[in-house]
Amino acid sequence: MDPILRTSGLGKSFGHFAANADIDFSVAPGELRAVIGPNGAGKTTFFNLIAGTTPVTTGTICFEDRDVTRTTGHHRVHLGIAKAFQTANLYPDQSVLQNARLAALAHVQGAFAPQLLRRSTRLGRVDELACNALARLDLERVSELRCGDLSHGDKKRLDIAIALATEPRMLLLDEPIAGMSRDEARKTEALIRKLATEMTVLIIEHDMDLIMGISDSITVLHQGRVLATGTPAEIRENAAVQEAYLGGHSEAELHA
Amino acid sequence: MTSTTSEATPAVASPRTGLLGADLRFLALTALGLVVFPFALHLIGGYAGLATQILIVSIATIGFNVLLGYAGMLSYGQSMFFGGGGYLAAILLLHTMPDHPNLWLAVLGATIVTTALAALIGALSVRLYGIYFALLTLAFAQMVFFIVEQARSWTGGDDGLQSFPNALLALGPWNVDLQTPLPAIALGPFGNLGDLKLWYVFAAVMLLAVLWFVRALTRSQFGEVLDAIRENEERSVFVGFNAAAYRVMAVAIAGALTGFSGALKALYDGTVSVDSVGIERSGSFVIYAVVGGIQTLFGPVIGTGIIMYLENVLSGVVSYWQLIEGVIFVLVVVFLPNGIVGTILKRSRARKTLLASVRVK
Numbered sequence A: 001m002d003p004i005l006r007t008s009g010l011g012k013s014f015g016h017f018a019a020n021a022d023i024d025f026s027v028a029p030g031e032l033r034a035v036i037g038p039n040g041a042g043k044t045t046f047f048n049l050i051a052g053t054t055p056v057t058t059g060t061i062c063f064e065d066r067d068v069t070r071t072t073g074h075h076r077v078h079l080g081i082a083k084a085f086q087t088a089n090l091y092p093d094q095s096v097l098q099n100a101r102l103a104a105l106a107h108v109q110g111a112f113a114p115q116l117l118r119r120s121t122r123l124g125r126v127d128e129l130a131c132n133a134l135a136r137l138d139l140e141r142v143s144e145l146r147c148g149d150l151s152h153g154d155k156k157r158l159d160i161a162i163a164l165a166t167e168p169r170m171l172l173l174d175e176p177i178a179g180m181s182r183d184e185a186r187k188t189e190a191l192i193r194k195l196a197t198e199m200t201v202l203i204i205e206h207d208m209d210l211i212m213g214i215s216d217s218i219t220v221l222h223q224g225r226v227l228a229t230g231t232p233a234e235i236r237e238n239a240a241v242q243e244a245y246l247g248g249h250s251e252a253e254l255h256a
Numbered sequence B: 001m002t003s004t005t006s007e008a009t010p011a012v013a014s015p016r017t018g019l020l021g022a023d024l025r026f027l028a029l030t031a032l033g034l035v036v037f038p039f040a041l042h043l044i045g046g047y048a049g050l051a052t053q054i055l056i057v058s059i060a061t062i063g064f065n066v067l068l069g070y071a072g073m074l075s076y077g078q079s080m081f082f083g084g085g086g087y088l089a090a091i092l093l094l095h096t097m098p099d100h101p102n103l104w105l106a107v108l109g110a111t112i113v114t115t116a117l118a119a120l121i122g123a124l125s126v127r128l129y130g131i132y133f134a135l136l137t138l139a140f141a142q143m144v145f146f147i148v149e150q151a152r153s154w155t156g157g158d159d160g161l162q163s164f165p166n167a168l169l170a171l172g173p174w175n176v177d178l179q180t181p182l183p184a185i186a187l188g189p190f191g192n193l194g195d196l197k198l199w200y201v202f203a204a205v206m207l208l209a210v211l212w213f214v215r216a217l218t219r220s221q222f223g224e225v226l227d228a229i230r231e232n233e234e235r236s237v238f239v240g241f242n243a244a245a246y247r248v249m250a251v252a253i254a255g256a257l258t259g260f261s262g263a264l265k266a267l268y269d270g271t272v273s274v275d276s277v278g279i280e281r282s283g284s285f286v287i288y289a290v291v292g293g294i295q296t297l298f299g300p301v302i303g304t305g306i307i308m309y310l311e312n313v314l315s316g317v318v319s320y321w322q323l324i325e326g327v328i329f330v331l332v333v334v335f336l337p338n339g340i341v342g343t344i345l346k347r348s349r350a351r352k353t354l355l356a357s358v359r360v361k
Helices: A043-051 A073-079 A096-109 A124-136 A152-165 A182-196 A208-214 A232-237 A239-248 A251-255 B016-043 B048-070 B079-096 B103-125 B130-150 B198-219 B221-231 B233-237 B243-269 B279-292 B299-317 B321-335 B339-360
Strands: A005-014 A017-027 A032-036 A058-063 A081-084 A170-174 A200-204 A217-222 A225-230 B169-171 B174-176
Touching: A005 A043, A017 A043, A017 A058, A017 A217, A017 A225, A032 A043, A032 A182, A032 A208, A043 A081, A043 A170, A043 A200, A073 A081, A073 A096, A073 B233, A081 A152, A096 A124, A096 A152, A096 B221, A124 A152, A152 A170, A152 A182, A182 A200, A182 A208, A208 A232, A217 A232, A217 A239, A225 A232, A225 A239, B016 B048, B016 B198, B048 B079, B048 B198, B048 B221, B048 B243, B048 B279, B048 B299, B079 B103, B079 B130, B079 B243, B079 B279, B103 B130, B103 B169, B103 B243, B130 B279, B198 B221, B198 B243, B221 B233, B221 B243, B233 B243, B279 B299, B279 B321, B279 B339, B299 B321, B299 B339
Parallel strands: A032 A200, A032 A217, A081 A170, A170 A200
Antiparallel strands: A005 A017, A005 A058, A217 A225, B169 B174
């Protein structure tokens, strides 16, 4: 099957520092791929390049056989790439429902619509998409609350709901369970498993239990480069991966 | 592929009747306020012409508020649209219709050009934020100021333009001279109806239309997205909004309202001077809007009214009016950061919430 996302020779430099270099990466449609690596390995930079948050220095990105290397971030969302941020990135003064509605509105109306007089409430599908997204993250109970007043875990879940309200074909999750309580993390894990049956999911996470348990395959980044790609079992046994992790992390973390 | 699905969605009708009722009530109450205003102003020592000027200049402040209040962009160059609108209207009258001066053609022509200029400047400065955006708009305004000052044959240079024809308002078969006074009826302490010219009625209708438009704008789909972009631009881009396009549109709308206001002001005054494209003019919109309250519909009108009234009354009495103006600005920023209207709205909302919570108990 053709990969849904493929990067070739992808690189990002900040001055002389190469945060990402020579990344050849491909994901099959419907795959749940984890991107792991020690701190500073360039995982978040890699996600930023795919989502279009930062411009690429070298190489190309293809999404569904379309070259999106120079495509703007907002346009990539309309192509089907959505991202949940490492630190929940929300509209703190709006209600929880309105946070999801805005994402749904962008999806329904497109990148720009000069509707200077008509209200968005006439677009029935906006509320439907928003409510469905909130329901999937179990956030209906707080939909009328001000988003800034949510707990940390609910904020992270709302960020995922916002991404879902755009009906993505590929979802980028940057440390989705970081800082969540054990209970919330378990619920979120179940949700990610479910989402992976409907769309392609790329996930950055430090929690090795989660990664080893849910991923179809894993790509390990080290010092901005791809160190290894394989199934969880292969990655666990990979000598180079163990070596890289011993720098900052214990071996037990990998075998946990 | 994803966006095509939306077109098949049937639009759900909103509860119309309630909305229409609210619209009518808004228009009726605002119109009532505009009818009372010049007579109340007379009571506290403001002359009739000042009432008209306040309404006209308010339109520019409303445009500035669309930019600062709703888009979160501080422009320090609105004078290029305000003065630009005035000069363009005057030049159109002088050079294209000296024999049949038509107010609509002059004002709308000027407005279209300032809107295009604003869209251009918006497109050039949309990547800049905060102080950098303010400085760039200031730089553009200074360029316009320089051009106006140097292009003597068109603008009269430092002398400005005075002797342009009095434009008539074409209304169906009639050509109305807005300089015509209203019928003389003595109203005791409230002055005389005859002190007002038809200009006041026209300015009031225009302001009413602009208020209705901006009220609808802030509740519209466009306004909703503009709010979102102001609150979190990064998130707005990564749900799929073209934030830059929205910001350019906001600059263009502000440029349109400001140019419209400047053109009306020039025609009302019968003169336009280089001050109207100057840096102080730009600063005045900042002061009016902040004193009245940004992000509120009536704040810009109230702020314009209060400052223009005080300037008019006090500058005749004391020579240090600008010092007083500065002190007022500082006091409002420090003690009423939401401005006068913003503070009142916040208090009344807080009281309503409090009452509601008491009732629940």
